[in-house]
Amino acid sequence: MxxxxxxxxxxxxxxxxxxxxxxxxxxxxxxxxxxxxxxxxxxxxxxxxxxxxxxxxxxxxxxxxxxxxxxxxxxxxxxxxxxxxxxxxxxxxxxxxxxxxxxxxxxxxxxxxxxxxxxxxxxxxxxxxxxxxxxxxxxxxxxxxxxxxxxxxxxxxxxxxxxxxxxxxxxxxxxxxxxxxxxxxxxxxxxxxxxxxxxxxxxxxxxxxxxxxxxxxxxxxxxxxxxxxxxxxxxxxxxxxxxxxxxxxxxxxxxxxxxxxxxxxxxxxxxxxxxxxxxxxxxxxxxxxxxxxxxxxxxQGTAAVTLAGIYTSCRITGKQFADLNIMFLGTGSAASGTAELAVDAFVKAGLSNAEAQRRLWFIDRKGLITTANENIKPRIKPFIQAHAACSFAEAIDEIKPDVLIGATGVAGTFNEAIVRRMAAVNERPVIIALSNPTSHTECTAEQAYQWSDGRVIFASGSPFDPVRYGDTVFKPAQGNNAYIFPGIGLGVTASAARLVTQSMFLTAAEVLANTVTESEIRNGSVYPALTRVRDVSLAIAAAVCRVAMNEGLAESALPEDLNSYIRSLMYEPDY
CATH class of the missing domain: 3.40.50.10380 (Malic enzyme, N-terminal domain)
Structure with a gap:
């Protein structure tokens, strides 16, 4: 073929x-x-x-x-x-x-x-x-x-x-x-x-x-x-x-x-x-x-939007991205794809490929995935850790992950005990519950804020209403792929890139994280307001065009003012 x-x-x-x-x-x-x-x-x-x-x-x-x-x-x-x-x-x-x-x-x-x-x-x-x-x-x-x-x-x-x-x-x-x-x-x-x-x-x-x-x-x-x-x-x-x-x-x-x-x-x-x-x-x-x-x-789209949320969370926690430990609950396409893009991000931050892989931990229904596990999915094998077998909760206590990502499709897997453990090992725990629709999310926004005493940095695959905790109203962020794939598509079509590359998604994650304002962060969001999504897509498209040119993939002659050019291509539904 x-x-x-x-x-x-x-x-x-x-x-x-x-x-x-x-x-x-x-x-x-x-x-x-x-x-x-x-x-x-x-x-x-x-x-x-x-x-x-x-x-x-x-x-x-x-x-x-x-x-x-x-x-x-x-x-x-x-x-x-x-x-x-x-x-x-x-x-x-x-x-x-x-x-x-x-x-x-x-x-x-x-x-x-x-x-x-x-x-x-x-x-x-x-x-x-x-x-x-x-x-x-x-x-x-x-x-x-x-x-x-x-x-x-x-x-x-x-x-x-x-x-x-x-x-x-x-x-x-x-x-x-x-x-x-x-x-x-x-x-x-x-x-x-x-x-x-x-x-x-x-x-x-x-x-x-x-x-x-x-x-x-x-x-x-x-x-x-x-x-x-x-x-x-x-x-x-x-x-x-x-x-x-x-x-x-x-x-x-x-x-x-x-x-x-x-x-x-x-x-x-x-x-x-x-x-x-x-x-x-x-x-x-x-x-x-x-x-x-x-x-x-x-x-790739889920990986980029999740990575962008992690990047933004570092602006809140004060931690350096290169120092993070990230734990995944689930071993499907969203989790493994995010892990692979995170490796590229860690390498760009100065780690070796092997060091990057050691920063990523996977949990399945039996607990921490280690070298002792059998029937490990091929995409997960590079991330297997030489660690004693332990339960999900025990793994949080021992590994002390800075970021916990859920990609299970199973509601309630981030229960009160899990969230409280994340809050015990982090002043500002980062919890990203990717699964959707809402009925399948690992935990709700309200649960995350309540169980962490309002300290969690929370994002989810499904939208949640604002949550009041004490005197603070949090506006939880939705890690929506709509922040990523439309801009990727616009950039690829504008540049006539012959291929869509992993570096385009890494760049898209960086651009998305950089669009989040300080006021949005103060409201508890690690993503920009959806009302700005067309501007975000334009910024990602321009970055994708630059990647396409740098990698020799662009078949379209592109002007110096990429933003104005791309904006001129964007459909405006007016009469």
Missing amino acids: ETSLSSVFRIVQLCSKLSGFVAYWSWQTPLAIREIGIKMKNLYGKALLTDPGLTKSTAFTREERERFGLRGLLPYEVASMHKQIERVLGSMRCKSSAIEKYIFLNALLERNQRLFYRTMIDHIEEIMPLVYTPTVGEACKKFAHIFRKPQGFYITPEDRGEIATILRNWPEEDIRVIVVTDGERILGLGDLGANGMGIPIGKVALYVACAGIHPAQCMPVMLDVGTNNVALREDPLYLGYPHPRIDAATYRALVDEFVQAVQLRYPHAVIQFEDFLTPHAFEFLERYNGQVRCFNDDI
Whole structure:
């Protein structure tokens, strides 16, 4: 496979050079101009009014209503986008549950893209938890039951040998970001089969809102290879391939064909692998990472956002990063990916590779993982410590970790005894509970602050409301990958980097940590406010461009003023 994929990629690179002017003109020309010049002239009347990418609904002016055959099709008032947003928020806030709000927002996206994204950007702290975690977990579980209108692209085993052909059914030609899942490990919920499409759809929304990638250049993909979730297969409303998951050889062949087909159809696209089972996640990352533009968000995105939180915590504790001991509860892709990026960070801070690995400790359900353990996962072996076997609690007492990271998907694993032990060995214990959705988090923000007597530096994968402890109100930080992957994607597309490298994620973590203000730190947050996420993405994208240039990977000629250039590429959903 490596030979065939390399050949395909070399052909694509050659074709890209021959047609580079046309390809990059399409990226660099403002999309608003292209919409008016190409699409709108072909749409008239009802067709224009119902096109989700071009409609302005009641905001069409008198002149536009005359010109585009809309007279009589709209109420009298010409409503501003601001007034439309007020109406959206009023309707949404009347819904009694998060899932009802999710359904409402999804319907708005299907009806009026610009209004949806403007609302999301301007009210991101309220909207993001509804569009993505934690609500997306419930949405995925109920995906077939709340299905309204097709979104995204589905590939099944019956499409083998024809993936490149059927990709042409997707209406957009200039795709720059593809988010793909096979639905086998959705958040902490397990195998949800085709219901997992909610994840790529949600991630695409974050690319648009958080980094300004145009929605027409983003593509959610579901590799629907069956499900071993019997209850799903027996659900009469289930929409996926109603069979057990295909065998390993057929599965790998299908993924190979998909990656090759993307190189031919969308040669400038970056592929983001999302919510694959841990062994497959690492396998595909190693298989494709050196040949095509791709990364795994669960491994690399989570690692970067977690590392950024650790960097920021050092500004609070006064400790030097190079002196830290970090302990992980869990051995999956998030934990091992974070450990591997932390090694790079320690080495950059002056430690040897071996010294860096000795600063990282892993706990599983049996306790501390040591040289005496059997059946150790390959990615964990470099971090095995020559230490006597001991329980989780005993390991905290003996090792005295500065940072405790949970990536288990099991609620309550950071119980009161564990948190109090961390507080006993640290004046300011750092606890990061990565697992989501909220029902699967290792501990809640309130528990962390209460059990540490208000001394904890806390971050989590799911959002939590502010917590009052005594006279202090803490605003716990969410270690949301939306701080990382949108900026990575924007930087890779802006520079046309041939590959996505580990150094880009290390740089992204440093940039993210540096964006946290002193006032945010005083409020107990190790991440910037979500309201600044587009500026964070721009800063990360510029840093990624510099890495691409320094590593000789940038295929696009970049100006000296990277920030202004990248900002000019960012989609602004206005009328």
